[in-house]
Amino acid sequence: MHSLLAAQSLDGIWQSHGSALVFQIQGDDLQFFQYSETSMLATGGTTIPDGRFQADPRTTLILSRVGEQLAISDEDATFTIQFDPLATLPPLTQSTRDPVRNFDLLVELFEKNHALFEAQYFILYTSALSR
16 A cells, blocks of 8 residues: 555545535545535545546546645646545435436536636526427
């Protein structure tokens, strides 16, 4: 096991700075969540046997502890996302089969994380409702 990982556990619940991510880490299991003011959605998971995981075929992300925070960076250290610990996982939003509610949740998360989204919101929303 990597010596940094052996020295400081990655286990816990972590909320990112500047984006709507929450990670829950337990041993080698990593669960992803997207959160907003009104929702908390489970969005996936992976294993991190050595504190690393493939974000896509070309990008390996590395998890590490920096004091009381969790940091995630790429192998070239071109970016780092900091996470603060949370005492508990926020309550999950119940899944729904209501397409309008699901779309509203998607828009809310997307708007929180992507600049200039508001300019295109009306087009996307009215297009989806007309189907």
